[in-house]
Amino acid sequence: MSKQERVSWVSLIVTLAIGGWYFSRVLGLPADADLHFPLARFVTQLVVLAVVISIAGEIALRLVERVAGQTPDDSPADERDAQISLKATRNAHGVLGLGVVVVLVQIAQLERLRRPADSPSTVLEALGAGPLTPLLVAQLLLLALTLAALTAHVSRIVYYRRGC
Amino acid sequence: MAPTSIRNQIRRLRFENGEMTQQQLAEAVGATRQTIIAIEAGKYAPSLELAFRLAGVFRVGVEDVFQNEAPGV
Numbered sequence: 001m002s003k004q005e006r007v008s009w010v011s012l013i014v015t016l017a018i019g020g021w022y023f024s025r026v027l028g029l030p031a032d033a034d035l036h037f038p039l040a041r042f043v044t045q046l047v048v049l050a051v052v053i054s055i056a057g058e059i060a061l062r063l064v065e066r067v068a069g070q071t072p073d074d075s076p077a078d079e080r081d082a083q084i085s086l087k088a089t090r091n092a093h094g095v096l097g098l099g100v101v102v103v104l105v106q107i108a109q110l111e112r113l114r115r116p117a118d119s120p121s122t123v124l125e126a127l128g129a130g131p132l133t134p135l136l137v138a139q140l141l142l143l144a145l146t147l148a149a150l151t152a153h154v155s156r157i158v159y160y161r162r163g164c
Numbered sequence: 165m166a167p168t169s170i171r172n173q174i175r176r177l178r179f180e181n182g183e184m185t186q187q188q189l190a191e192a193v194g195a196t197r198q199t200i201i202a203i204e205a206g207k208y209a210p211s212l213e214l215a216f217r218l219a220g221v222f223r224v225g226v227e228d229v230f231q232n233e234a235p236g237v
Contacts, residue, residue: 002198080199080208160198163207 001065004081005160010057012153017053018046019146026139027124084159092152099144106140107132169234170209177222177229193217
């Protein structure tokens with residue numbers, strides 16, 4: 001496994017762990033929760049979590065390679081790595097663009113179909129009931145960014161494994 | 165993701181040139197060992213520049229290293 005592929009695996013695990021943890025926390029908050037304070041606390045915890053998972057993931061992958069009898073390849077990136085990175089970035093860009101369009105459509109729809117009688121109990125329900133506050137829009141955009149990042153990592157891994 | 169239609173003789177040429185390893189060939193052409201593995205397996209078609217560097221290592225022409233199996237060519 002090349003260094004770049006190993007980095008992609010670690011990044012995928014980190015993004016899945018942190019994204020899953022973050023959205024499971026935020027989307028479960030009460031709909032009327034003030035997101036400012038939770039967000040500031042979450043970001044701090046996320047940074048620590050990202051560093052710990054990255055280091056642990058790198059160590060784990062190196063151990064797996066050694067157990068399998070392989071020598072970790074730490075060569076610098078070459079043209080194949082650059083091509084794979086370019087294709088993965090293009091895929092992520094497409095997902096991000098689609099995510100932004102979906103958010104814009106959601107904002108427009110909820111404004112048009114405003115139902116004041118609805119009383120969402122959680123942030124997740126509030127995203128579907130509307131109207132969307134700036135902080136809720138930020139959560140949707142963050143979700144789009146996370147999905148785009150996951151697309152990039154998965155794309156790289158697929159291209160490294162199956163060819164491009 | 166479909167493999168490339170370019171066939172190559174790199175593995176044979178490596179063995180004919182002092183049983184060169186993939187790592188040695190990678191270092192000689194400025195690529196990673198993983199890229200050499202992918203090229204040999206037909207999972208990656210190198211750039212023109214890398215193809216010429218590979219041919220140069222074995223002191224043969226590019227056509228002696230790579231052959232195009234695409235239909236109509």
